[in-house]
Amino acid sequence: xxxxxxxxxxxxxxxxxxxEGPLPPDQPVTVPLARWQRERASLLARSAPLGIRxxxxxxxxxxxxxxxxxxxxxxxxxxxxxxxxxxxxxxxRERYGFRGELRASGDVLRDQLLFMQRCGIDAFDIADKAxxxxxxxxxxxxxSVFYQPASDQRVPVTRLRHRARAAx
Amino acid sequence: xxxxxAFDETFVTERVAQFRDQVARRLSGELTxxxxxxxxxxxxxxxxxxxxxxxxxxxxGTLTSIQLRRLAHIARRYDKGYGHFTTRQNIQYNxxxxxxxxxxxxxxxxxxxxxxxxxxxxxxxxxxDQFAGAAAGExxxxxxxxxxxxxxxxxxxxxxxLPRKFKIAVTASPNDRAAIAVHDIGxxxxxxxxxxxxxxxxxxxGMGRTPFIGKEIRAFLPKAHLLSYLEAVLRVYNQHGxxxxxxxxxxxxxxxxxxxxxxxxxxxxxxAAIKDGPVELPAEELARIAEQFAPPAFETLAAVAPEFEMRxxxxxxxxxxxxxxxxxxxxxxxxxxxxxxxxxxxxPGDASAExxxxxxxxxxRFGFGDIRVTHEQNLVLPHVRQKDLxxxxxxxxxxxxxxxxxxxxxxxxxxxxxxxxxxxxARSINVAEDITRRFSDLDRAHDLGELKIKxxxxxxxxxxxxxxxxxxLGVDKKGEEHYxxxxxxxATETASIGEIVGPAFSAARIVDAVETVVTTYVGxxxxxxxxxxxxxxxxxxxxxxxxxxxx
Numbered sequence: 001x002x003x004x005x006x007x008x009x010x011x012x013x014x015x016x017x018x019x020e021g022p023l024p025p026d027q028p029v030t031v032p033l034a035r036w037q038r039e040r041a042s043l044l045a046r047s048a049p050l051g052i053r054x055x056x057x058x059x060x061x062x063x064x065x066x067x068x069x070x071x072x073x074x075x076x077x078x079x080x081x082x083x084x085x086x087x088x089x090x091x092x093r094e095r096y097g098f099r100g101e102l103r104a105s106g107d108v109l110r111d112q113l114l115f116m117q118r119c120g121i122d123a124f125d126i127a128d129k130a131x132x133x134x135x136x137x138x139x140x141x142x143x144s145v146f147y148q149p150a151s152d153q154r155v156p157v158t159r160l161r162h163r164a165r166a167a168x
Numbered sequence: 169x170x171x172x173x174a175f176d177e178t179f180v181t182e183r184v185a186q187f188r189d190q191v192a193r194r195l196s197g198e199l200t201x202x203x204x205x206x207x208x209x210x211x212x213x214x215x216x217x218x219x220x221x222x223x224x225x226x227x228x229g230t231l232t233s234i235q236l237r238r239l240a241h242i243a244r245r246y247d248k249g250y251g252h253f254t255t256r257q258n259i260q261y262n263x264x265x266x267x268x269x270x271x272x273x274x275x276x277x278x279x280x281x282x283x284x285x286x287x288x289x290x291x292x293x294x295x296x297d298q299f300a301g302a303a304a305g306e307x308x309x310x311x312x313x314x315x316x317x318x319x320x321x322x323x324x325x326x327x328x329x330l331p332r333k334f335k336i337a338v339t340a341s342p343n344d345r346a347a348i349a350v351h352d353i354g355x356x357x358x359x360x361x362x363x364x365x366x367x368x369x370x371x372x373x374g375m376g377r378t379p380f381i382g383k384e385i386r387a388f389l390p391k392a393h394l395l396s397y398l399e400a401v402l403r404v405y406n407q408h409g410x411x412x413x414x415x416x417x418x419x420x421x422x423x424x425x426x427x428x429x430x431x432x433x434x435x436x437x438x439x440a441a442i443k444d445g446p447v448e449l450p451a452e453e454l455a456r457i458a459e460q461f462a463p464p465a466f467e468t469l470a471a472v473a474p475e476f477e478m479r480x481x482x483x484x485x486x487x488x489x490x491x492x493x494x495x496x497x498x499x500x501x502x503x504x505x506x507x508x509x510x511x512x513x514x515x516p517g518d519a520s521a522e523x524x525x526x527x528x529x530x531x532x533r534f535g536f537g538d539i540r541v542t543h544e545q546n547l548v549l550p551h552v553r554q555k556d557l558x559x560x561x562x563x564x565x566x567x568x569x570x571x572x573x574x575x576x577x578x579x580x581x582x583x584x585x586x587x588x589x590x591x592x593x594a595r596s597i598n599v600a601e602d603i604t605r606r607f608s609d610l611d612r613a614h615d616l617g618e619l620k621i622k623x624x625x626x627x628x629x630x631x632x633x634x635x636x637x638x639x640x641l642g643v644d645k646k647g648e649e650h651y652x653x654x655x656x657x658x659a660t661e662t663a664s665i666g667e668i669v670g671p672a673f674s675a676a677r678i679v680d681a682v683e684t685v686v687t688t689y690v691g692x693x694x695x696x697x698x699x700x701x702x703x704x705x706x707x708x709x710x711x712x713x714x715x716x717x718x719x
Contacts, residue, residue, distance in 0.1 A: 083329025118325035145179035
């Protein structure tokens with residue numbers, strides 16, 4: 001599945017490890033939450049970057065305090081209908097100050113990309129094999145007016161309107 | 169009334185282009201119906217029994233005459249010449265072609281309208297008191313806040329994939345005409361002991377197969393904090409609402425399962441973290457929106473217009489209409505006028521393109537071009553001079569919009585039922601039509617006083633049967649349409665859920681059963697006592713006895 005980051009299709013350098021089994025010593029790996037909770041000390045002792053994967057029912061407070069240990073947090077959408085990862089993403093960014101890569105994985109569809117990006121997700125493991133950087137840019141550009149603040153840097157109209165007025 | 173600025177116009181135009189692309193991808197086969205479904209639902213497009221159905225948002229039930237004329241145009245050009253006003257103050261078109269829907273949305277965008285969030289598991293169109301800005305005793309115009317919520321919830325990136333749909337209603341009057349007790353969030357504007365204005369917040373009301381009256385989770389929320397508080401409620405629901413069972417995924421179930429106190433605690437904890445943050449509405453934006461709901465240029469008039477008094481004295485039919493369909497206005501010399509969409513033998517809430525055009529013209533002539541849609545599926549001209557009422561009434565008569573039955577036994581709410589809806593067990597419209605025929609004697613209907621009948625074709629309760637004084641629910645009994653009766657429901661400030669009276673009645677017997685209930689009430693009522701009050705005083709038993717005595 002194509003991985004899109006910063007608007008470009010990129011290779012996934014991460015190994016996504018299971019609940020058990022050996023980990024390569026030098027490669028970046030992501031682990032499920034349970035493994036992190038179980039093997040915390042040995043995972044922190046590794047020299048390669050560490051990431052974690054959260055299912056949709058694993059909410060931000062479960063790892064919020066540890067967020068600084070991860071270079072990537074993968075949020076798995078089991079179905080596009082399951083909207084919990086949107087809240088998880090915003091809380092990781094806005095409440096727990098997570099600055100690393102926040103990746104959406106699973107049932108990630110073109111028509112949800114803008115919502116995800118607004119919630120602070122910056123890497124997209126898109127379900128559609130035909131996904132291209134161009135399609136991603138289109139999805140980002142379809143709407144240019146935003147009615148509420150979120151985790152992105154876009155200024156909502158509630159403020160833009162008054163900047164425009166002040167400048168007149 | 170709120171008028172779109174350049175930002176709003178850009179937004180709806182972009183949204184139309186986006187949907188046009190999605191429809192093109194569907195028509196070309198690039199998208200399957202399965203992939204297209206969530207996209208069309210986000211623009212209010214359903215696939216019903218016979219055709220697509222487009223639900224257009226009428227935020228808080230307020231329309232300008234220009235917008236209403238556009239709705240008429242759409243009915244004429246893309247549908248069969250009529251539209252259906254719904255219990256959520258919206259309008260539905262039952263026969264649009266898929267290929268036309270982007271053009272319909274483009275036509276709507278030109279007059280500052282859209283169909284966004286009229287379906288799907290998101291924050292739906294916000295509803296409010298239809299008499300906003302006109303009713304006496306109102307604290308503030310609730311539409312200011314409904315518009316603020318509309319904008320905040322529009323394509324909200326965090327709350328567009330909630331466990332289930334989410335409905336918010338706002339009232340600012342002690343008389344609740346917006347049914348806030350049966351909404352996911354009900355907001356009632358109140359003044360605290362220092363005179364500060366804010367909201368009492370109710371959460372977890374709803375109908376459907378598990379009806380609940382909303383629980384008060386905050387007695388007083390200062391109005392400046394409305395958006396942060398709503399964001400906290402929605403975040404708790406988005407994270408903790410049930411997603412394992414569609415029938416248990418509304419917020420009412422979460423509130424019920426963990427209890428109002430535990431729910432309140434979670435909301436307060438979340439709210440403490442985001443209160444005073446970026447989501448709070450800037451004061452200058454509140455002022456910008458509020459000024460658009462300033463009252464129209466009322467004339468200074470005497471409290472009572474002599475012309476009006478004289479006509480009422482002379483013309484009995486006019487007097488009857490005035491008694492049933494007018495409401496007192498806060499401005500001396502004005503009245504609130506209800507236009508009934510419940511004529512005898514017609515589907516409740518339907519209006520033809522000709523009627524819509526005519527109402528738009530009358531609103532321009534007599535009422536500042538302002539039209540409201542009520543959740544009870546009627547229209548309102550909120551600001552009419554008393555001295556114009558007779559002329560207005562004469563104009564309404566030939567249009568079929570002067571039925572003097574507001575709040576009476578024939579002012580029935582009904583869902584579209586099995587005639588249109590793929591979920592229904594039974595027809596609703598024909599039952600409503602038959603009841604209006606049975607009670608067509610206007611003197612009798614008037615004598616019965618306030619009596620609210622609400623009919624749903626299935627347990628999803630779109631026809632609000634749970635809160636009907638007499639509720640009628642269509643059920644399927646071995647492949648035959650049957651109807652269960654509930655009594656004592658109430659959607660107002662004294663809200664209650666109706667109780668099932670007993671076994672269901674066949675389609676052939678349901679109207680007789682309603683008549684039996686009504687006759688029983690008449691036999692027991694104290695002078696001047698409403699049906700609901702009689703029921704609350706004497707209870708279920710006398711009704712049950714008379715309904716099932718012959719069995």
